Structures are given as structure tokens and as C-alpha cells.
Amino acid sequence: MERESISVTVNGRTYERAVEPRRLLSDFLRDDLRLTGTHVGCEHGVCGSCTVMMDGVTARSCLTFAVMADGAEIETIEGLGSADAMHPVQQAFWEKHGLQCGFCTPGMLMTAVELLKRNPDPSVDDIRDAISGNLCRCTGYQTIVDSIRHAAKLMREDGA
């Protein structure tokens, strides 16, 4: 199949690659760039594990072709924080036990980051609504909700 050249910035680094038009962004990130923190749980846009940030808004990388990301800025879980400097959302998930097996976690974190950008003080209902496109089979969601509320608090304190 014909390949197309694309230029994608992922976590601040620009990659030039030739990809098949049918190559999914999730496969591009995981297999071509070896950024395996983005997970694929359903490959049809329902579970949310593959959620990444594309030009500042969340996108399902399993429903996005890599060629559609040409020229875009992508942020994945690997770019969110580091062991020494975790993002407040990561810190909060750790403190409030917002994860068990960790498989849904990257997508949950990206979704939470987007929510908190939009709404720095979300209610429980706001949070449940915002993560309604992300499935978690382990936690029962309550600790995830607690984590996101806690992250909001940490970020407000940070900003203050």
C-alpha cells in the first residue's frame, strides 16, 4: 500500500514518518514510536483507553488515522509528568487509589486533564459525566471520581 509522509509532534518531539493511510494513530504511537502507554481496549471508540490529547483536545487514537495527525501536536501519557515531577492528576490518582490494573489509567488521566482545564472545580456529577466515555472494569469509578476531585484541589492550590 502507498505510504504517506507525515510530521507529528508527540510530547514536544517532532517525528517524520511514512505511514500507510490505514495506519491508526494508536498503532503509530505504540508500534512506530514505541510509546506503549497509550492502550487499546476495544479499537472501536467505546472504552476510552486509547485517549490522547490532539491539539489540546482529547481524541480516541483508535478512531484516528495517523495521517489525520499530520501537523498536529499530540500529547500522550508519557508526556504528562515524570517520576520526579508527576502531574497533579497523576499524583491524585496515586493518593486516592484511582487505579488498580492500570490499563484504563492513561485514558482516564488524559480525560481528567481535559476536564480540569475546562472546569477547575468539577462536582461529582460533572466528573462522572466527563469520564462517561472511559470504561474501567476494576475500580467501580468511585476512587477515580475522588482522585479527580483531589487533583482539582491540588491544581487550585498550585495555581494559588
Add this chain to the structure above:
Amino acid sequence: MYVGQAIRRREDDRFLLGRGSYVEDITLDDPIAHAAFVRSPHAHAAVTRVDAARAAAMPGVLAVLTGEDWTRAGNGEAEGVWPVKDMSGADARTVNRPFICVDGTVRCVGEIVAMVVAEDRHQAQDAAEAIEVDYEEKPANTLTARALDADTPLVHPAHGTNEVLVTEHGLKEETEAALAKAHHVTEVVVPTNRVTAASIEPRCYMGHHDTVNDRYTVWTTNQAPHIVRRYFTKSLNIPEHKLRVIAPDVGGGFGMKLYHYPEEALVLWGAIVSGRPVRWVGTRSECLLGDTHARDHHTVGRMGFDAEGRILGVKFETLGAFGAYESQWNASITNAYHFTMLSLAYDIPAIHTTVRAVYTNATPVDAYRGAGRPETVYQVERLIENGAHEMGIDPLELRARNLIPPEKFPYQTAIGITYDSGDPPALVEKARALANYDALRAEQAALRAEGQWMGIGICAFFDMAGAGPVKMMNDLGAKIGCYDVASVRVHPDGRITVFAGSHSHGQGHETTWSQIAADRLGCNIEHIDLVEGDTDRVPMGIGTWGSRSLSTAGMAVYTAADRVVAKSKRMAAHMLECAPEDLDLADGEFTVKGTDRKLSFAAVANASYHSGDRPPDLEIGLEETSFFDPADCTYPSAVHLCVVLVDPETCAVTLRDYWAVDDVGTVINPMVLEGQVHGGLAQGIGQALMEECAYDPESGQYLAGTFMDYAVPHAEDVPSFGLDSHFTRALGNPLGAKGAGESGTIGAPACVCNGVIDALWHLGVRQVTQPMTPKKIWRAIEDAQRAQQ
């Protein structure tokens, strides 16, 4: 002390930073080829032709393999870990799940007919689509309730019946007599819906054959790698010492990732044939179809009460689904975990049950979080709920009258199992207080007067967890020893590696096992690392399932650590010139009691490996292993209470409140415990209200092939949970721990369904089967109103 503290999880860093290492993430030096499968589109068919010629010539294809190749290669048959065993001694009609169709007949949708190995996934999938298969369709039945009807097609005609076997348990005559003399008898048909674990990580396997050293490696999304290794001796005839099974980070298992699945055997076979490492990762559709399904019991129950609402006896007739074949652990449900717990938390003098295991043209059924006990609790509790309403006794009050009183423990149930410890009345009182039960009943009455439908759901139960002991589980049918193993290796610098035969796929063992070890060893938790999930590194293991890991593997950690302490004290006593009994070990230091003479643990560890000056009969080194066989199962118990609102317009159910009071014995980490309970509750709520592995009853086609069709609960479908606990000590292990993994899934289906029935009782509704969808509720109300006219 670390035990009892809500220590934050030590494994979380890598998950939060996107650095987890799941099977699909692993790279190798050799390029990894991919497998794709041709699966039966029919529920029952003869396979009359498989033509792979075109596929074999396609770009990137490395191998195309069929059932004929499997047989020619001399590969073997699956074997039950917990095979069906007829208590009467008669032969069970066992037909194990095939790895690939070898006998020219497919018996459920999704059964594997052929495999392609190719350079990349797309090439493999394209080639799989190019394999031509001709089928001759045969009549099929996917419904468990119909399996034994006279006109139902046979899944395995050679057996002349769809019945796998019949087992009876309990007191038959006493139960009949109790029902005959009862003041009131309640009868309900209580089927449990077919569901599946639906871990968010799909199943994924990778196989590799190292021809230079003649060694094999399998990376697997599995909960019990040593058990997988054992069954590769049957599938591919690979001796255990030649095979390394690695279960790295695994994205949820819930029992479903316990088995030696067809795809797991096939990828290693593909690797052997193609000479390349081969990986397969399931699509969501393949997983919803090919992951084992669960529950699917069709049961009729009768319960007899005296005039005060005391239960005199209960009798069940169950058809227990096997699906098209016997899956590896299936009989642990029908033959062990289901019937044993029928007394729940109640003092019931007579219980009798007949379970007929049956074949249908559907995906094989096996254990999923709770395995048999969600069915049990649902069956008994639905009868209690209806009985209470029929007799006009408050449902919580009727239950309270029947609870096993604390002074009766250890309590032998009428079904034969003995609960070691518990205090059901205390659990009920705590739940009553937590929920403010009397106020809820008042609110219910007030809302009903306004035309609003509110219901209160209740259930109270015991769980059987912590398998073994080895002998008891063997007697119940297990072909594996249900113990577990840990090694505690102290390195010369005093740092510690713990190797455990359990497997954490969300449970947080890196934290909890370290808490146990650090307390026993008197050391800093940061000085401990845990290794699990690798048969080359961990001496042996039975894996994580059935809420067993804490009371088996956790106890093995505890025991091995104590042995390390005993040995290191002898060395330290030698160095400090005192008796071992005179030493205390805490904060990484040995202290001679009553003095200020100290020696660091690290110095003793170093001397244990490198000093010639030691007691003459003390062996060099500081490492101990425990194979821990518990003295008894554990019996966690719980009471659940919930409030549901049913919308009179749409019949949609809102679960407003949910409370659970658990007795799990000793708690290692309350934060982890809470997470386990929450997660189980959400899954149980899914079973009650939303989830169903549905088949079209006419064509046998599978209707739940995506997450759009199979409804896993979303954040908006579950409430915030209110939890409390009550402690009684488990007697079968020195930690006193009972296990906590399954309470949620076991209780929630019964509790939520009872809540819905309680909300609709005044409308004449007596039963709505799971999942209680708005459509079913609407129909039940319509039927009830029509019947009343």
C-alpha cells in the same frame, strides 16, 4: 507496623507514567510475527472444506495451520484443571474445549478453524479472510433452559444427551419433609444471566521458541502462569522444565484470564512452526466471544417458612451451563463453589439441590469473580425476599430472624460445609445503622403515596474463599494442589526480594505482600521488591483466583519471612555472643533484649553469605521458601443494602445508594480492600441491570460482539458506595485473613434485584430476570397488571 495501614501502592508509578509492561507492549530482538484466526460464524456446523492455498501465497504470510496440521503434529487435547467429577462414580460426559477444530464439527460461534501467521497483523487478518471454509449448518441451541428438552438438538450426539452430569447435595428427605410441613412455601424461577468478565485489556499472548537452547517462552495475560505451564505439557507436549511462562502486567483478570486458552497454545505452536516469535492480541469482538462466559444457571427454587418466617427448608433444581465444551475449571462452579454456599448467612435446617450441568451451542462457561456464589446468593435471596413480602414480614426483619447467631460458630451448614467464624447479626445491625433503614422504609411509603417507586434491596451471605486446603480442594475435584508459595531472599546488603506464586493484575500485591514481609522482617518496606508472574524466577505457584492469594501466597510470604528471621537470629546471636531468644529484630537492627548491644540486619545478611565465622551447623545463605497449605478455606461474609428508584415513565432503574458491610478478617491495607469491594460491586451491578452475553435464540448468532452491545457499567451507572466492616478472625491461617476479592460480585446481583422487586411488589410484580432492563421491567408490570384485572 505496616499491616493495617492504607499504604499507597508501590506499583502505581509505572502505571501512572505510562510505563506498564503488558504483553502487547513487550519487544524482542527478533521481529515479532502476528497470528490471526478463522472462527466459525455458525453455532453448529460441519466443516466440509478448508482451503488455505490462496491465503498461504499472500504477502507476508509465514504459516497457515488447521486442525489437520494440529493432529499431524501430534499435539494434544485440553485437560480439566477442575474436571467434572460425578459424585456417584458414574462417568461424566466430558468433552474438553478444543484448541482448534480437529473433528470436522464446530459447536459454537467463534470456535477456531484455522490460524494464519504473518509478518504483521493486517497481513495476518487479510490472509485469514482469504481462507475458504465451507460449512454445512446444523440445528443449534444456545439456551441453557432448553438444553434438556426432548426436541433440543444435541451438541455432542455421541453422548445421546446434552446432560454432562447430575449432582445432588444436601438432605433430600429432610428438605421434602420441611417443605411439606411449612406454613408457607415460596417458589420462584431464578435464572442467572450469562455474562463475561470483559477486562479492559484484551487477552494477548506471545510465543517464542529458542531453538539453540531448545527452550520455549510464552508471555500471557494470565493469572496463574505455573498452571498454564502445567497444561502446555498436554497441548504441545512441552515438558515443564523447558517452558518459561511470563505473566507481566495484566490488565484485569477476574477469573476469566485463568485458563489455558486455545489462542495461547496456538501462538506458541505458530512460533515453533514459523521459527519466529508470534503474538496475538484479541480484538474486542474476539474477546467478547472467545473469553469464557459465566453464570447462566437456570434454577427453580422453593423455600418453606414457619408461621414466624423462620426458614424450614429450601430446595433447588438447577441447569448449570457448560456451553459447547467443558472449559478447564468449569466444574469448580457446579461441583464445588455453587452448592457449598447455599445456606448463605442463615440457619437453615434442610437444604437440597440438584444440579444438571448441560451443553449448549454457546461459548464455554467458566469462573468469573464469584464463580457459583453470585448464582447461589441470587437464588436464595430472591426466595427470601418474595417470602417476606408474601408473609407480610419486613424483609430485613425476616432475615434477622434467620441469621446464624454468633454463638453457633463454627457453624456447620445443612449442606455440609463448616463456617469457621463470623457474626451475621452484627453485620446486619451495622448495615441497618449505616443505611438508616427505618427512615428508608418511611421514605419508601411516602414516595409510594406520591406514585414514586422506591425499593430497598438486601442480601446477607458467606463466601468460600482462600482455596485450599489441598486435600479439601482435591476432594471437591481440583486436579491441582491448592497451596501457594513464596521465597524470601535476603541479599548480602540486607535488601530483600520476595518471590510469590500469586499474580497481581490490579490487586496491589507489590504493596500488600511487602507490608506483610516488612512487618515480619522488621525492615523498611522500601527495602523489599516483589517478583511474581515468571515461572523461571518463582519456584512454584497456583496463582490468583477465588480470593485466595492473601491466605495462601500472603501466608507463604509470612511463613518464609519468619523462617528468615529465625535463621538470621541464629547468625546474629553467634555474632553478638548471646542466645537467639535474647534478640529482638526491629527497624533493621537486632538488639540484645535489655541492653544497648545492636547489630544491623544488613551486617548479619552479609555475614550469612560471606563469613566463615558462623555456628557450625548453620548453612550459608539467607533465603527461605514456604509452600503454604492452609488448614481451612476462609469464609468471608457480608451484608449488602441498596436503594433503587424505578422511573414510572421509562422503567429505568437508578441505583441511588449502596452500602456493604464486610467481614474479611484481618485487613492488610484498607485502601486496597475498599478498591476490591468497589470494583466487585460495580461488576455485580452490571450483572443485575445491564450485562448479557445474548444469543439469537433462532440462529444461535452472538449478539454482544462490541462494547456497544455488551453493556459494561459506566461511571454514571454506579453510585458512590458506603462501606463498613466488622472483624472476626479467620481460624485457618495465622494472619486471620479471609480474602476480599469477590464480595461485591457475589452480593450485588441479588441485592439490586431484590431492590427492584421491592419497588414493584405493590404493582403485582414478583420476578424480573437479570439483567433488569427497562423493557423487561415494563413488560413485568404490564403482565402483573393484566393478571390482576
